[in-house]
Amino acid sequence: MTTLLDIAGLTAHYGDFQALFGVDLTLAEGETVAIIGANGAGKTTLMRAITGVAKVTAGSVMLAGEDITRLPAPDIMTRGIAMVPEGRRLFPSLSVEENLLIGAHARRGNGYWTLERVQTLFPILKERRHNPGTALSGGQQQMVAIGRALMSNPSVLLCDELSLGLAPVIIKEIYAAFPQIKASGTSIIVVEQDIGQALRVADHVHCMMEGRITLSGRPADLSRDAIHDAYFGVSHA
Protein backbone atom coordinates (compact mmCIF):
# COMPACT_ATOMS: atom_id res chain seq x y z
CA MET A 1 0.00 0.00 0.00
CA THR A 2 1.27 3.46 -0.83
CA THR A 3 1.58 6.05 1.91
CA LEU A 4 -1.01 8.80 1.56
CA LEU A 5 -0.35 10.88 4.66
CA ASP A 6 3.09 11.02 6.22
CA ILE A 7 3.47 12.92 9.48
CA ALA A 8 6.97 13.28 10.91
CA GLY A 9 8.10 14.89 14.16
CA LEU A 10 4.96 17.01 14.41
CA THR A 11 5.12 19.53 17.26
CA ALA A 12 2.46 22.06 18.21
CA HIS A 13 1.89 24.59 20.98
CA TYR A 14 -1.10 26.30 22.53
CA GLY A 15 0.51 29.55 23.58
CA ASP A 16 3.34 28.48 25.89
CA PHE A 17 1.89 25.04 26.42
CA GLN A 18 3.39 22.34 24.23
CA ALA A 19 0.58 19.99 23.16
CA LEU A 20 2.42 17.74 20.69
CA PHE A 21 5.96 16.35 21.04
CA GLY A 22 7.28 15.07 17.72
CA VAL A 23 4.44 12.83 16.61
CA ASP A 24 5.12 10.37 13.76
CA LEU A 25 2.19 8.82 11.95
CA THR A 26 1.50 7.36 8.54
CA LEU A 27 -1.74 6.58 6.78
CA ALA A 28 -1.71 4.29 3.77
CA GLU A 29 -4.22 4.50 0.94
CA GLY A 30 -7.45 2.76 1.87
CA GLU A 31 -6.38 2.33 5.47
CA THR A 32 -8.25 3.24 8.65
CA VAL A 33 -6.13 4.40 11.55
CA ALA A 34 -7.44 4.96 15.07
CA ILE A 35 -5.89 7.28 17.63
CA ILE A 36 -6.94 6.61 21.18
CA GLY A 37 -6.08 8.31 24.41
CA ALA A 38 -7.51 10.05 27.42
CA ASN A 39 -8.65 13.68 27.57
CA GLY A 40 -5.75 16.07 27.03
CA ALA A 41 -3.54 13.48 25.33
CA GLY A 42 -3.19 15.75 22.29
CA LYS A 43 -5.47 13.85 19.89
CA THR A 44 -7.58 16.83 18.93
CA THR A 45 -4.51 19.06 18.66
CA LEU A 46 -3.02 16.52 16.26
CA MET A 47 -6.17 16.73 14.09
CA ARG A 48 -6.10 20.51 14.25
CA ALA A 49 -2.42 20.60 13.33
CA ILE A 50 -2.96 18.33 10.32
CA THR A 51 -5.85 20.47 9.04
CA GLY A 52 -4.00 23.75 9.54
CA VAL A 53 -6.25 25.07 12.31
CA ALA A 54 -3.57 24.72 15.02
CA LYS A 55 -0.13 26.18 14.42
CA VAL A 56 2.64 23.67 13.75
CA THR A 57 5.91 24.63 15.45
CA ALA A 58 8.09 21.80 14.09
CA GLY A 59 7.88 18.70 11.95
CA SER A 60 6.09 18.06 8.68
CA VAL A 61 2.88 16.79 7.14
CA MET A 62 3.13 15.30 3.65
CA LEU A 63 0.02 14.48 1.64
CA ALA A 64 0.68 12.21 -1.35
CA GLY A 65 4.25 13.49 -1.48
CA GLU A 66 3.36 17.19 -1.19
CA ASP A 67 4.44 19.18 1.85
CA ILE A 68 1.28 20.73 3.29
CA THR A 69 2.74 21.77 6.66
CA ARG A 70 1.68 25.31 7.63
CA LEU A 71 -0.58 25.81 4.63
CA PRO A 72 -3.73 27.79 5.54
CA ALA A 73 -6.64 25.54 6.54
CA PRO A 74 -8.69 26.16 3.36
CA ASP A 75 -5.70 25.16 1.19
CA ILE A 76 -5.22 21.92 3.09
CA MET A 77 -8.92 21.18 2.77
CA THR A 78 -8.94 21.73 -0.98
CA ARG A 79 -6.02 19.30 -1.29
CA GLY A 80 -8.25 16.55 0.02
CA ILE A 81 -8.26 16.42 3.82
CA ALA A 82 -11.72 16.84 5.33
CA MET A 83 -12.47 16.91 9.03
CA VAL A 84 -15.44 16.00 11.18
CA PRO A 85 -14.62 18.31 14.08
CA GLU A 86 -15.08 17.49 17.72
CA GLY A 87 -18.53 18.62 18.85
CA ARG A 88 -19.80 18.44 15.23
CA ARG A 89 -19.74 22.23 14.75
CA LEU A 90 -22.72 22.39 12.40
CA PHE A 91 -23.59 25.85 11.09
CA PRO A 92 -26.69 26.96 13.04
CA SER A 93 -27.89 29.35 10.31
CA LEU A 94 -27.88 26.59 7.70
CA SER A 95 -30.45 23.85 7.15
CA VAL A 96 -29.40 20.20 7.16
CA GLU A 97 -29.17 20.20 3.38
CA GLU A 98 -27.25 23.49 3.30
CA ASN A 99 -24.81 22.12 5.86
CA LEU A 100 -24.16 19.24 3.48
CA LEU A 101 -23.89 21.52 0.45
CA ILE A 102 -21.39 23.82 2.14
CA GLY A 103 -19.13 20.78 2.48
CA ALA A 104 -18.89 20.81 -1.31
CA HIS A 105 -17.90 24.50 -1.37
CA ALA A 106 -14.33 23.64 -2.41
CA ARG A 107 -15.13 20.35 -4.09
CA ARG A 108 -12.56 19.14 -6.58
CA GLY A 109 -13.79 17.46 -9.75
CA ASN A 110 -16.30 14.65 -9.71
CA GLY A 111 -16.04 12.15 -6.92
CA TYR A 112 -18.19 9.41 -5.53
CA TRP A 113 -20.03 11.50 -2.95
CA THR A 114 -23.00 13.59 -3.98
CA LEU A 115 -25.92 14.97 -2.01
CA GLU A 116 -28.02 11.98 -3.09
CA ARG A 117 -25.39 9.44 -2.02
CA VAL A 118 -24.89 11.08 1.38
CA GLN A 119 -28.66 11.11 1.85
CA THR A 120 -28.77 7.43 0.93
CA LEU A 121 -25.99 6.68 3.40
CA PHE A 122 -27.93 8.46 6.17
CA PRO A 123 -31.61 8.50 5.05
CA ILE A 124 -32.68 10.65 8.02
CA LEU A 125 -30.74 13.55 6.48
CA LYS A 126 -33.06 13.53 3.49
CA GLU A 127 -36.17 13.35 5.65
CA ARG A 128 -35.04 16.30 7.76
CA ARG A 129 -33.25 18.26 5.06
CA HIS A 130 -35.16 21.51 5.65
CA ASN A 131 -34.66 21.54 9.43
CA PRO A 132 -31.95 23.73 10.91
CA GLY A 133 -28.86 21.56 11.38
CA THR A 134 -28.80 22.23 15.09
CA ALA A 135 -32.44 21.14 15.59
CA LEU A 136 -31.42 17.49 15.15
CA SER A 137 -30.45 14.98 17.83
CA GLY A 138 -26.76 14.53 18.63
CA GLY A 139 -26.46 11.37 16.56
CA GLN A 140 -28.21 12.91 13.58
CA GLN A 141 -25.99 15.99 13.86
CA GLN A 142 -22.97 13.69 13.77
CA MET A 143 -24.32 12.17 10.55
CA VAL A 144 -24.65 15.67 9.07
CA ALA A 145 -21.06 16.45 10.09
CA ILE A 146 -19.78 13.25 8.46
CA GLY A 147 -21.88 13.84 5.34
CA ARG A 148 -20.65 17.45 5.17
CA ALA A 149 -17.04 16.26 5.23
CA LEU A 150 -17.71 13.60 2.57
CA MET A 151 -19.28 16.14 0.21
CA SER A 152 -15.80 17.43 -0.68
CA ASN A 153 -14.78 13.93 -1.77
CA PRO A 154 -11.74 13.86 0.48
CA SER A 155 -8.87 11.45 0.09
CA VAL A 156 -8.40 11.61 3.87
CA LEU A 157 -11.28 11.86 6.35
CA LEU A 158 -10.44 12.89 9.91
CA CYS A 159 -13.08 12.05 12.51
CA ASP A 160 -12.61 13.65 15.90
CA GLU A 161 -14.50 11.97 18.77
CA LEU A 162 -17.45 10.67 16.79
CA SER A 163 -18.89 8.81 19.75
CA LEU A 164 -18.64 11.63 22.28
CA GLY A 165 -21.92 12.03 24.16
CA LEU A 166 -23.82 9.53 22.02
CA ALA A 167 -25.71 6.39 23.05
CA PRO A 168 -24.04 3.07 22.13
CA VAL A 169 -26.79 2.14 19.68
CA ILE A 170 -26.30 5.45 17.83
CA ILE A 171 -22.53 5.02 17.79
CA LYS A 172 -23.01 1.62 16.19
CA GLU A 173 -25.30 3.11 13.56
CA ILE A 174 -22.74 5.78 12.70
CA TYR A 175 -19.83 3.37 12.45
CA ALA A 176 -21.98 1.12 10.23
CA ALA A 177 -21.39 3.73 7.51
CA PHE A 178 -17.62 3.22 7.58
CA PRO A 179 -17.38 0.27 5.16
CA GLN A 180 -19.12 2.34 2.48
CA ILE A 181 -16.88 5.34 3.17
CA LYS A 182 -13.81 3.13 2.84
CA ALA A 183 -15.21 1.57 -0.32
CA SER A 184 -15.50 5.06 -1.86
CA GLY A 185 -11.71 5.23 -1.70
CA THR A 186 -11.34 7.46 1.33
CA SER A 187 -8.70 6.73 3.96
CA ILE A 188 -9.76 7.47 7.51
CA ILE A 189 -8.24 8.60 10.79
CA VAL A 190 -10.56 8.30 13.77
CA VAL A 191 -9.85 9.81 17.14
CA GLU A 192 -11.67 7.92 19.87
CA GLN A 193 -11.93 7.65 23.60
CA ASP A 194 -14.01 4.51 23.07
CA ILE A 195 -11.23 1.90 22.80
CA GLY A 196 -13.52 -0.97 21.82
CA GLN A 197 -14.97 0.99 18.90
CA ALA A 198 -11.51 2.08 17.77
CA LEU A 199 -10.18 -1.49 17.79
CA ARG A 200 -13.15 -2.72 15.75
CA VAL A 201 -12.80 -0.27 12.84
CA ALA A 202 -9.06 0.32 12.63
CA ASP A 203 -6.30 -1.39 10.66
CA HIS A 204 -3.76 0.38 12.86
CA VAL A 205 -4.11 1.82 16.35
CA HIS A 206 -1.97 4.50 17.97
CA CYS A 207 -2.21 5.31 21.63
CA MET A 208 -1.45 8.90 22.67
CA MET A 209 -0.50 10.26 26.05
CA GLU A 210 0.74 13.72 26.98
CA GLY A 211 1.36 14.74 23.39
CA ARG A 212 3.28 11.61 22.35
CA ILE A 213 2.40 8.33 20.68
CA THR A 214 3.19 5.72 23.30
CA LEU A 215 1.98 2.57 21.59
CA SER A 216 1.27 1.56 17.99
CA GLY A 217 0.24 -1.63 16.28
CA ARG A 218 -2.46 -3.71 14.64
CA PRO A 219 -5.46 -4.30 16.87
CA ALA A 220 -4.85 -8.06 16.84
CA ASP A 221 -1.26 -7.61 18.01
CA LEU A 222 -2.03 -5.34 20.95
CA SER A 223 -2.98 -6.83 24.28
CA ARG A 224 -5.66 -5.19 26.39
CA ASP A 225 -3.08 -4.67 29.14
CA ALA A 226 -0.65 -2.92 26.84
CA ILE A 227 -3.38 -0.59 25.63
CA HIS A 228 -4.51 0.16 29.16
CA ASP A 229 -0.94 0.96 30.17
CA ALA A 230 -0.52 3.30 27.22
CA TYR A 231 -3.93 4.87 27.80
CA PHE A 232 -3.64 5.53 31.51
CA GLY A 233 0.14 5.80 31.73
CA VAL A 234 0.48 3.18 34.45
CA SER A 235 2.62 0.09 34.22
CA HIS A 236 1.40 -3.26 35.43
CA ALA A 237 3.27 -4.76 38.31
Add this chain to the structure above:
Amino acid sequence: MMLIDTLAQGLLLGGLYALFAAGLSLVFGIMRLVNLAHGDLIILGAYLILTITTATGLNPFLAVLLAAPVMFGLGWFLQTHLLNRVLGADILPPLLVTFGLSVVIQNALLSGFSADSQKLAAGTIEAQSVDLGIVTLGVMPLLTFASAVAVVFALNQVFYRTALGRAFRATSDDQTTAQLMGIRPQNIFAIATGIALVVATIAALYLGTRANFDPSIGPARLLYAFEAVIIGGLGSLWGTLAGGIVIGMAQALGASINPEWQILSGHIAFVIVLLIRPRGLFPRAND
Protein backbone atom coordinates in the same frame (compact mmCIF):
# COMPACT_ATOMS: atom_id res chain seq x y z
CA MET B 1 -56.18 62.89 4.62
CA MET B 2 -53.34 64.99 5.91
CA LEU B 3 -52.22 62.16 8.17
CA ILE B 4 -52.32 59.58 5.39
CA ASP B 5 -50.27 61.87 3.20
CA THR B 6 -47.74 62.41 5.97
CA LEU B 7 -47.41 58.69 6.66
CA ALA B 8 -47.05 57.91 2.96
CA GLN B 9 -44.27 60.49 2.61
CA GLY B 10 -42.63 59.05 5.74
CA LEU B 11 -42.87 55.53 4.36
CA LEU B 12 -41.12 56.57 1.16
CA LEU B 13 -38.47 58.53 3.09
CA GLY B 14 -37.90 55.31 5.06
CA GLY B 15 -36.87 53.67 1.80
CA LEU B 16 -33.97 56.11 1.54
CA TYR B 17 -32.86 55.35 5.10
CA ALA B 18 -33.15 51.63 4.41
CA LEU B 19 -30.83 52.10 1.42
CA PHE B 20 -28.34 53.95 3.67
CA ALA B 21 -28.54 51.07 6.13
CA ALA B 22 -28.71 47.91 3.99
CA GLY B 23 -24.98 47.78 3.26
CA LEU B 24 -24.16 48.44 6.90
CA SER B 25 -26.54 45.67 7.96
CA LEU B 26 -25.02 43.20 5.50
CA VAL B 27 -21.46 43.86 6.65
CA PHE B 28 -22.39 43.75 10.31
CA GLY B 29 -24.35 40.53 9.83
CA ILE B 30 -21.47 38.73 8.14
CA MET B 31 -18.36 39.94 9.95
CA ARG B 32 -19.58 41.87 13.02
CA LEU B 33 -17.80 44.91 11.63
CA VAL B 34 -19.24 48.30 12.50
CA ASN B 35 -18.17 50.49 9.61
CA LEU B 36 -18.08 54.09 10.86
CA ALA B 37 -17.10 55.26 7.38
CA HIS B 38 -20.26 53.90 5.74
CA GLY B 39 -21.93 57.33 5.57
CA ASP B 40 -18.83 58.90 4.05
CA LEU B 41 -18.56 56.06 1.54
CA ILE B 42 -22.13 56.87 0.44
CA ILE B 43 -21.08 60.52 -0.06
CA LEU B 44 -17.99 59.32 -1.93
CA GLY B 45 -20.34 57.33 -4.17
CA ALA B 46 -22.39 60.47 -4.80
CA TYR B 47 -19.27 62.38 -5.86
CA LEU B 48 -18.24 59.48 -8.09
CA ILE B 49 -21.64 59.58 -9.84
CA LEU B 50 -21.32 63.38 -10.10
CA THR B 51 -17.88 63.06 -11.67
CA ILE B 52 -19.15 60.55 -14.21
CA THR B 53 -22.20 62.65 -15.14
CA THR B 54 -20.03 65.76 -15.48
CA ALA B 55 -17.43 64.01 -17.62
CA THR B 56 -19.81 62.08 -19.89
CA GLY B 57 -23.08 63.95 -19.73
CA LEU B 58 -24.83 60.71 -18.75
CA ASN B 59 -28.00 60.71 -16.67
CA PRO B 60 -27.23 59.78 -13.02
CA PHE B 61 -29.38 56.65 -13.42
CA LEU B 62 -26.98 55.45 -16.11
CA ALA B 63 -23.86 56.79 -14.39
CA VAL B 64 -24.64 54.62 -11.38
CA LEU B 65 -24.12 51.57 -13.59
CA LEU B 66 -20.53 52.71 -14.15
CA ALA B 67 -20.00 53.79 -10.56
CA ALA B 68 -21.24 50.55 -8.99
CA PRO B 69 -18.42 48.29 -10.26
CA VAL B 70 -15.84 50.90 -9.23
CA MET B 71 -17.33 51.02 -5.73
CA PHE B 72 -17.39 47.20 -5.58
CA GLY B 73 -13.68 47.22 -6.39
CA LEU B 74 -13.06 49.89 -3.76
CA GLY B 75 -14.92 47.83 -1.15
CA TRP B 76 -12.99 44.71 -2.07
CA PHE B 77 -9.70 46.63 -1.89
CA LEU B 78 -10.51 48.31 1.45
CA GLN B 79 -11.51 45.02 3.04
CA THR B 80 -8.55 43.06 1.70
CA HIS B 81 -5.82 45.59 2.43
CA LEU B 82 -7.16 47.46 5.44
CA LEU B 83 -10.13 46.04 7.33
CA ASN B 84 -9.17 42.33 7.24
CA ARG B 85 -5.97 43.26 9.03
CA VAL B 86 -7.79 44.67 12.04
CA LEU B 87 -10.73 42.26 12.32
CA GLY B 88 -10.42 39.98 15.31
CA ALA B 89 -11.67 39.24 18.79
CA ASP B 90 -11.15 42.87 19.81
CA ILE B 91 -13.85 45.19 18.41
CA LEU B 92 -11.92 48.42 19.06
CA PRO B 93 -9.32 48.33 16.23
CA PRO B 94 -11.89 48.13 13.39
CA LEU B 95 -13.85 50.98 15.00
CA LEU B 96 -10.74 53.16 15.15
CA VAL B 97 -9.69 52.30 11.61
CA THR B 98 -13.11 53.00 10.10
CA PHE B 99 -13.33 56.23 12.11
CA GLY B 100 -9.98 57.24 10.64
CA LEU B 101 -11.18 56.24 7.19
CA SER B 102 -14.21 58.47 7.68
CA VAL B 103 -11.97 61.47 8.42
CA VAL B 104 -9.72 60.65 5.46
CA ILE B 105 -12.64 60.41 3.02
CA GLN B 106 -14.21 63.66 4.24
CA ASN B 107 -10.97 65.57 3.88
CA ALA B 108 -10.09 64.03 0.54
CA LEU B 109 -13.52 65.02 -0.80
CA LEU B 110 -13.10 68.49 0.67
CA SER B 111 -9.78 69.07 -1.06
CA GLY B 112 -10.97 67.44 -4.29
CA PHE B 113 -14.44 68.97 -4.61
CA SER B 114 -14.45 71.90 -2.12
CA ALA B 115 -17.14 72.46 0.51
CA ASP B 116 -19.69 73.68 -2.06
CA SER B 117 -23.02 71.88 -2.09
CA GLN B 118 -23.57 69.65 -5.08
CA LYS B 119 -26.59 67.95 -6.56
CA LEU B 120 -27.15 65.22 -9.11
CA ALA B 121 -29.48 66.39 -11.86
CA ALA B 122 -31.85 63.62 -12.91
CA GLY B 123 -33.89 65.76 -15.28
CA THR B 124 -37.65 66.24 -15.44
CA ILE B 125 -38.34 63.06 -13.46
CA GLU B 126 -37.45 64.99 -10.29
CA ALA B 127 -40.62 67.10 -10.50
CA GLN B 128 -43.01 64.37 -11.63
CA SER B 129 -45.63 62.88 -9.37
CA VAL B 130 -48.33 60.24 -9.42
CA ASP B 131 -51.88 61.01 -8.27
CA LEU B 132 -53.20 57.99 -6.38
CA GLY B 133 -56.51 59.60 -5.44
CA ILE B 134 -55.96 59.75 -1.69
CA VAL B 135 -52.39 60.96 -1.91
CA THR B 136 -50.09 62.34 -4.52
CA LEU B 137 -46.59 60.89 -4.42
CA GLY B 138 -43.41 62.05 -6.12
CA VAL B 139 -41.92 59.73 -8.72
CA MET B 140 -38.44 60.02 -7.17
CA PRO B 141 -39.56 59.05 -3.64
CA LEU B 142 -41.52 56.15 -5.14
CA LEU B 143 -38.47 55.02 -7.10
CA THR B 144 -36.35 55.33 -3.97
CA PHE B 145 -38.70 53.13 -1.99
CA ALA B 146 -39.05 50.60 -4.80
CA SER B 147 -35.27 50.43 -5.06
CA ALA B 148 -34.95 49.85 -1.31
CA VAL B 149 -37.42 46.96 -1.47
CA ALA B 150 -35.66 45.58 -4.54
CA VAL B 151 -32.22 45.85 -2.89
CA VAL B 152 -33.37 44.14 0.31
CA PHE B 153 -35.14 41.44 -1.72
CA ALA B 154 -32.06 40.87 -3.90
CA LEU B 155 -29.70 40.74 -0.91
CA ASN B 156 -32.01 38.23 0.77
CA GLN B 157 -32.07 36.08 -2.34
CA VAL B 158 -28.28 36.09 -2.45
CA PHE B 159 -28.10 35.39 1.28
CA TYR B 160 -30.58 32.50 1.39
CA ARG B 161 -30.63 31.04 -2.13
CA THR B 162 -27.06 31.02 -3.44
CA ALA B 163 -23.80 29.22 -2.71
CA LEU B 164 -22.22 32.61 -1.94
CA GLY B 165 -24.97 33.31 0.60
CA ARG B 166 -24.38 29.93 2.21
CA ALA B 167 -20.72 30.80 2.55
CA PHE B 168 -21.69 34.20 4.01
CA ARG B 169 -23.87 32.57 6.66
CA ALA B 170 -21.42 29.78 7.45
CA THR B 171 -18.56 32.27 7.86
CA SER B 172 -20.75 34.44 10.07
CA ASP B 173 -21.63 31.40 12.23
CA ASP B 174 -18.17 29.95 12.72
CA GLN B 175 -15.05 31.13 10.91
CA THR B 176 -12.81 28.25 11.97
CA THR B 177 -15.21 25.54 10.82
CA ALA B 178 -15.89 27.50 7.63
CA GLN B 179 -12.18 27.26 6.84
CA LEU B 180 -12.43 23.48 7.26
CA MET B 181 -14.97 23.63 4.41
CA GLY B 182 -12.37 25.30 2.20
CA ILE B 183 -13.93 28.74 2.64
CA ARG B 184 -11.51 31.69 2.85
CA PRO B 185 -13.18 34.13 5.28
CA GLN B 186 -11.04 37.04 4.07
CA ASN B 187 -12.32 36.61 0.51
CA ILE B 188 -15.89 36.27 1.76
CA PHE B 189 -15.51 39.52 3.72
CA ALA B 190 -14.02 41.32 0.70
CA ILE B 191 -16.97 40.28 -1.47
CA ALA B 192 -19.43 41.33 1.26
CA THR B 193 -17.90 44.80 1.58
CA GLY B 194 -17.87 45.09 -2.22
CA ILE B 195 -21.59 44.34 -2.32
CA ALA B 196 -22.21 46.77 0.58
CA LEU B 197 -20.57 49.56 -1.42
CA VAL B 198 -22.65 48.73 -4.48
CA VAL B 199 -25.71 49.24 -2.27
CA ALA B 200 -24.11 52.43 -0.95
CA THR B 201 -23.80 53.64 -4.56
CA ILE B 202 -27.52 53.08 -5.11
CA ALA B 203 -28.17 55.00 -1.88
CA ALA B 204 -25.88 57.76 -3.16
CA LEU B 205 -27.89 58.06 -6.38
CA TYR B 206 -31.10 58.84 -4.48
CA LEU B 207 -29.35 60.93 -1.84
CA GLY B 208 -27.77 63.09 -4.51
CA THR B 209 -30.82 63.48 -6.74
CA ARG B 210 -33.12 64.22 -3.82
CA ALA B 211 -31.13 66.87 -1.96
CA ASN B 212 -27.88 68.74 -1.88
CA PHE B 213 -24.79 67.07 -0.53
CA ASP B 214 -21.32 68.20 0.52
CA PRO B 215 -18.31 66.33 1.95
CA SER B 216 -19.36 66.78 5.59
CA ILE B 217 -22.81 65.15 5.67
CA GLY B 218 -21.74 61.49 5.81
CA PRO B 219 -21.78 61.00 9.59
CA ALA B 220 -25.42 62.17 9.85
CA ARG B 221 -26.45 59.60 7.19
CA LEU B 222 -24.52 57.00 9.20
CA LEU B 223 -26.55 57.82 12.29
CA TYR B 224 -29.88 57.20 10.48
CA ALA B 225 -28.45 54.01 9.04
CA PHE B 226 -27.38 52.79 12.48
CA GLU B 227 -30.78 53.50 13.93
CA ALA B 228 -32.50 51.65 11.08
CA VAL B 229 -30.25 48.61 11.54
CA ILE B 230 -30.74 48.51 15.30
CA ILE B 231 -34.50 49.08 15.19
CA GLY B 232 -34.84 46.26 12.68
CA GLY B 233 -32.71 43.84 14.67
CA LEU B 234 -29.05 43.18 13.98
CA GLY B 235 -28.44 41.03 10.92
CA SER B 236 -32.00 41.07 9.56
CA LEU B 237 -32.24 42.79 6.16
CA TRP B 238 -36.05 43.03 6.09
CA GLY B 239 -35.78 44.33 9.65
CA THR B 240 -33.46 47.04 8.38
CA LEU B 241 -36.09 48.07 5.83
CA ALA B 242 -38.68 48.16 8.61
CA GLY B 243 -36.26 50.20 10.74
CA GLY B 244 -35.79 52.71 7.94
CA ILE B 245 -39.56 53.03 7.59
CA VAL B 246 -40.01 53.57 11.34
CA ILE B 247 -37.51 56.45 11.28
CA GLY B 248 -38.91 57.88 8.06
CA MET B 249 -42.48 57.87 9.37
CA ALA B 250 -41.49 59.31 12.75
CA GLN B 251 -39.61 62.12 11.02
CA ALA B 252 -42.54 62.86 8.72
CA LEU B 253 -44.97 62.90 11.64
CA GLY B 254 -42.68 65.12 13.70
CA ALA B 255 -42.21 67.51 10.81
CA SER B 256 -45.97 67.76 10.23
CA ILE B 257 -46.41 68.97 13.79
CA ASN B 258 -43.45 71.31 13.74
CA PRO B 259 -40.71 71.31 11.08
CA GLU B 260 -38.08 71.69 13.81
CA TRP B 261 -39.06 68.34 15.23
CA GLN B 262 -38.31 66.27 12.14
CA ILE B 263 -34.85 64.97 13.09
CA LEU B 264 -35.63 64.73 16.79
CA SER B 265 -38.76 62.61 16.21
CA GLY B 266 -36.72 60.01 14.34
CA HIS B 267 -34.29 59.71 17.24
CA ILE B 268 -37.15 59.54 19.76
CA ALA B 269 -38.80 56.72 17.79
CA PHE B 270 -35.45 54.91 17.92
CA VAL B 271 -35.26 55.22 21.70
CA ILE B 272 -38.89 54.11 22.15
CA VAL B 273 -38.39 50.99 20.01
CA LEU B 274 -35.25 50.11 21.98
CA LEU B 275 -37.09 50.56 25.28
CA ILE B 276 -39.86 48.18 24.20
CA ARG B 277 -37.75 45.71 22.20
CA PRO B 278 -34.08 46.01 23.15
CA ARG B 279 -33.01 43.52 20.46
CA GLY B 280 -34.94 45.26 17.72
CA LEU B 281 -38.09 44.27 15.85
CA PHE B 282 -36.78 41.19 14.04
CA PRO B 283 -33.71 39.84 15.87
CA ARG B 284 -31.99 36.79 14.41
CA ALA B 285 -32.67 33.69 16.46
CA ASN B 286 -29.07 32.58 16.93
CA ASP B 287 -27.20 35.64 18.11
